[in-house]
Amino acid sequence: MFDWENFRHFLAVARTGTLSGAARSLHVDHATVSRRVAALEAELQVPLVERLPRSCRLTPMGVQVYEQAKAMETSAFAVERLAHASQEPLAGKVVLSAPPVLVTHLLAGRIVDFRAEYPGIQLSVLAQAQQVSLSRREADVALWLVRPKESSSVVRKLGQMPFALYASPDYVAMHRPEDWTFIAYDTQFAEMPQQQWLLEIAGNRTVGCELSDISGHLAAARAGAGVAGLPCFLGDEDPGLVRLEHKGPTFSRDIWLIVHRDLRRSAPVRAVMDFAVNAVTQKPGLRLETLEAEPSP
Numbered sequence: 323m324f325d326w327e328n329f330r331h332f333l334a335v336a337r338t339g340t341l342s343g344a345a346r347s348l349h350v351d352h353a354t355v356s357r358r359v360a361a362l363e364a365e366l367q368v369p370l371v372e373r374l375p376r377s378c379r380l381t382p383m384g385v386q387v388y389e390q391a392k393a394m395e396t397s398a399f400a401v402e403r404l405a406h407a408s409q410e411p412l413a414g415k416v417v418l419s420a421p422p423v424l425v426t427h428l429l430a431g432r433i434v435d436f437r438a439e440y441p442g443i444q445l446s447v448l449a450q451a452q453q454v455s456l457s458r459r460e461a462d463v464a465l466w467l468v469r470p471k472e473s474s475s476v477v478r479k480l481g482q483m484p485f486a487l488y489a490s491p492d493y494v495a496m497h498r499p500e501d502w503t504f505i506a507y508d509t510q511f512a513e514m515p516q517q518q519w520l521l522e523i524a525g526n527r528t529v530g531c532e533l534s535d536i537s538g539h540l541a542a543a544r545a546g547a548g549v550a551g552l553p554c555f556l557g558d559e560d561p562g563l564v565r566l567e568h569k570g571p572t573f574s575r576d577i578w579l580i581v582h583r584d585l586r587r588s589a590p591v592r593a594v595m596d597f598a599v600n601a602v603t604q605k606p607g608l609r610l611e612t613l614e615a616e617p618s619p
Contacts, residue, residue: 503530555607
């Protein structure tokens with residue numbers, strides 16, 4: 323019988339295309355990945371990976387093994403989910419993934435109440451801008467700002483997060499709209515919808531600074547660095563900011579709740595789902611939505 327850990331490391335190399343990328347995704351060192359892949363090749367007695375100077379390429383046999391290994395991984399995670407879902411007591415670890423803005427400014431402050439109600443559940447909240455795979459157990463529950471595509475997931479649209487322009491009162495008093503400078507994201511977030519919306523409104527006006535997270539935008543706008551595009555539930559509640567009128571389109575992001583269909587009946591997972599739903603639906607400034615046509619989580 324082959325060592326599953328060797329297959330797991332091989333899968334990471336196949337997905338990322340490099341040993342270093344696989345090491346980062348698995349939170350191990352480069353040497354461990356190389357050793358595990360070599361061990362799998364020795365077990366199968368065939369070369370699976372061509373080690374190039376800056377990347378890795380699967381051999382023809384490696385491509386075939388990769389397809390089989392993905393099927394093995396899917397089955398392994400299915401067994402794990404079924405076992406997890408069968409745990410009826412309100413105990414155990416549940417992982418919730420959400421965008422950093424929701425973790426920092428919406429979920430974190432409510433964890434104390436969740437812990438008081440469910441002391442047996444260890445809630446692990448991951449602040450992640452990127453989407454995670456629930457099929458691979460990268461999270462048990464997720465909040466996303468785009469509609470998920472995994473067919474194995476059950477989804478519910480919870481509401482919308484409207485955005486508006488904000489600046490400090492002093493900045494507004496000292497600058498005419500045509501002289502505004504804007505606080506934007508850096509180039510790695512060029513495709514982010516709120517970045518494109520902000521730059522469309524800015525037009526030919528100056529981008530004065532770039533910051534990589536929404537909390538930085540909030541602090542910079544409060545300090546008078548310029549005009550920021552912020553979620554209304556943040557900007558409207560901040561006494562150091564005022565909402566600005568502007569020409570151009572309005573903008574909002576959808577908020578989706580996602581859970582794998584195998585886990586939606588698990589009692590601990592249901593508790594975390596309720597926690598996420600309540601956090602969104604009870605927050606002023608987030609427009610609420612009715613349940614969509616998908617099956618209810």
